[in-house]
Ligand SMILES: O=C(O)COP(=O)(O)O
């Protein structure tokens with residue numbers, strides 16, 4: 001039997017230009033074990049991905065702020081502190097950076113995401129003055145979030161609901177927001193494009209980047225299961 005998977009999305013299932021790699025649509029529908037899509041993106045994104053792959057909507061969104069499994073949604077964490085940080089950042093001239101009609105934050109319930117072009121030094125300075133809030137840099141966005149929330153904690157909740165332990169999961173990811181997943185998963189892989197935090201936390205760093213890396217993990221797991 002192949003193991004359950006905890007898969008990051010951006011940088012892990014995507015091409016270097018940010019598209020879902022078409023191989024996801026070949027490999028993931030047929031994976032014969034649960035797949036948890038664990039992302040920093042807002043809730044609708046992994047739900048849509050799971051839906052169009054024909055998979056159960058078993059997802060972690062907002063870096064663990066939202067978990068959905070077996071038809072139940074858990075919203076963890078209070079967005080007020082993160083929103084207050086971003087308000088103070090704006091008052092000091094900072095810009096969230098997504099332009100008009102920001103769809104990045106429109107459905108976001110527990111945190112705020114800022115463009116990679118945002119003034120990170122100012123953001124970190126403002127956030128440092130507020131307890132229990134941190135700034136996480138995924139390479140795709142800066143996330144202002146509660147320190148109590150993480151993908152790894154949410155994976156524990158999702159795994160419980162599925163009746164397995166988080167250690168039964170194999171995780172693949174690319175950035176600092178995957179470190180907590182790597183800590184609780186039984187086996188963890190950083191793709192070659194991963195940042196230093198993810199590389200340091202993973203059991204193995206892959207030679208291949210993006211979906212090439214993820215495909216190599218899935219191929220290896222399938223061979224092992226034969
Ligand atoms: O939303 C982001 O910043 C990154 O998303 P990811 O966790 O799927 O890589």
Ligand SMILES: [Mg+2]
Pocket residue numbers: 008009010011012138173174175
């Ligand atoms: Mg990622």
